[in-house]
Amino acid sequence: MHELGIVTYVARQVDEVARENEIDEIAEVVIEIGEVSGIVAEFLIDAWDYFRKNYPVLAGSKLRCETIKAITHCDGCGRNYPTVQYGKTCPHCGSGETWLLVGRECNIKEILVPDDE
């Protein structure tokens, strides 16, 4: 299961950051997912809810997913276009000499701690 692997990785990273910064409770972890990464945000959140119990610092935390729009670059005309809409063929010049600029990533964007009372 792809998503559980990602959650395991994210949880480990966040746990490490928390240790380094002497944070003992995390409220929310925000991750960015590329539009064509094949990662399903709902599965990721389900996996998180299951997995976070393994780390005391994450036990009360939520996972929030933000989507990064996929963009493809065309070598034929040098322009960029939205990947999901047009696929591998450039809508500007019809060239197939294209490659994905962004859209496959999965990054930790933000780690939020609970508000101070």
Ligand SMILES: [Zn+2]
């Ligand atoms: Zn083109």
